[in-house]
Amino acid sequence: MGVAVPPEYTPVMEALRQMHGVTMLERRSSPYDVLIATILSQRTRDETTERVFRDVKARWPDVTSLAAADEDEVDAVIHSIGFHRQKARAIIATAKQLEEQHDGQVPSSMDELLELPMVGRKTANCVLVYGFAEPAIPVDTHVHRISNRLGWVETRTPEDTERALVKVLPREHWLEINQLMVSHGKTVCQPQRPRCGRCRVAPHCARAGVAD
DNA sequence: AAAACGGGGGC
């Protein structure tokens, strides 16, 4: 009986690496910084988020100061990003929750992270992999879309994609896959018109040259 | 399963 030949994950990741030149260590930071920065980054562009995160850290450098921050003041500092009111409320509540329930530390388990406001699986997995260097795959819309286009998974939601990917993708690629596919998704494998003619992954892709 | 949240960047 024919056992299906698994996709060639390593050549794909190598092609992505060549196209996008990710410098992994730049994203490594303390679990707390990853947590706050990732909440702020939801549905907003990186460049904007980076500036806003620096401003937040300058004004409220640690958990204790952020826990005591005034919501209107935080809202004013992060006003240039989307969902600023919810995010201001969320990061203050997160800081308070860390102090009251976790001795001021960021928890390192998925279940505990999911208890924090505005922390879903994608954000929690960012904290685990970038903050704690634990094996986890943050799946956003880019990872979801590209994994399906490649034929690695056949899933309807990012959550389903995450659960499928952790079963098939070798662990050596988990740390890189999010940033590589996000970069790829913004510049080459875009939602509407993927530029397959310029894509070095196309030879390995189930839908190269085919629209969704 | 779908709506709501939102300012900023690209065209």
Add this chain to the structure above:
DNA sequence: GCCCCAGTTTT
């Protein structure tokens, strides 16, 4: 001006 976003929560 209009369309599109590195999600999560609520209905």
